[in-house]
Amino acid sequence: MQLPLHHRLGVSFAVIALVCGFSIVPTDAALAATVIGPAATDSDATTLAPGAPGAPPVQHLLVDATIGAPVVNRDTLGATDSIQSLSRIGTNESWAELVLMFGGWPTTKPNVDFMLRWMRQENGPPDWWNRNNPLNNGYGSGGGAGFGSYPDLVTAAKYCAENLQRGYPAVVAGLTAGTSADVTAAAIWASPWASSHYGYGSHWSTSPVQIVTAPASAWGN
Structure with missing residues (x-):
């Protein structure tokens, strides 16, 4: 039919x-x-x-x-922070995470806290990007006493991670564990990074570090 x-x-x-x-x-x-x-x-x-x-x-x-x-709307894939995203954020915390990323170390809170405290001892937060060399690293900066500079903060982070890997095993061990900012701090005090050894802790503060954004030019943007 x-x-x-x-x-x-x-x-x-x-x-x-x-x-x-x-x-x-x-x-x-x-x-x-x-x-x-x-x-x-x-x-x-x-x-x-x-x-x-x-x-x-x-x-x-x-x-x-x-x-x-x-x-059908599909969720976008997430990813860990990249060099580009950290540069775009542009803070001292971003730079600390960038060093950890280049070194292959976990970005745990103890590790980030250690890096921020260390950066504060070398250059205060208001101008932490001074000479694009936050930790006054002599390796690769053209300044053996740590007064050299880098073309940008990304390069500075790369050289900082390399320098730690080539001559600071106790610091690397602390960062690899990523569980104690104090243990890693004690390792940098005992190392030859600073001739003052940060007073073996007497010149070292554990108070919260102010988060400050560096100029885009410091990041090479």
């Missing part, structure tokens, strides 16, 4: 929806045109032809032809 056109369209869209895996939501107009009656049983279907006296009403579902598959 040839089904009415709207019935054939309804069945077609239902099949397409089943294959494509999305739900069809009829429009208000389509719902208004839908005729729903008692569902026919298997026995009814085999004994009474559609439209015959006593047969259940034929059910029709009209679907708007413009309905498409819903748009």
Whole structure:
């Protein structure tokens, strides 16, 4: 039997929806045109032809032809901070994290706290980026006594990590563990980084460090 056109369209869209895996939501107009009656049983279907006296009403579902598959919004992939993102943030905390990243050390709170406290002892927070050399590192800066400079803070972070790896094993061990800012601080006091040895802790503060943003030019931007 040839089904009415709207019935054939309804069945077609239902099949397409089943294959494509999305739900069809009829429009208000389509719902208004839908005729729903008692569902026919298997026995009814085999004994009474559609439209015959006593047969259940034929059910029709009209679907708007413009309905498409819903748009799926996927969560964006997250990633750890990169050189670019840390440079864009541009604070002394960002630089501390950059040194840890170049050294392959975890950016735990104890490690970041140690780095910020160390930077404060070398250059105060208001101008921590002085000469683009926050820790007065002589390695690669052209200043053996730590008074050299770097072209930008990214380069400074790279040389700082390399210098620690090449001659400060106790500091590296503390950063690798990443569990105690005090233990790592004691390692830098005992090292030859500063001739004063930071008074072996008497010139070292553990109070919170002010977070200050360096000029974009210091980052090479």
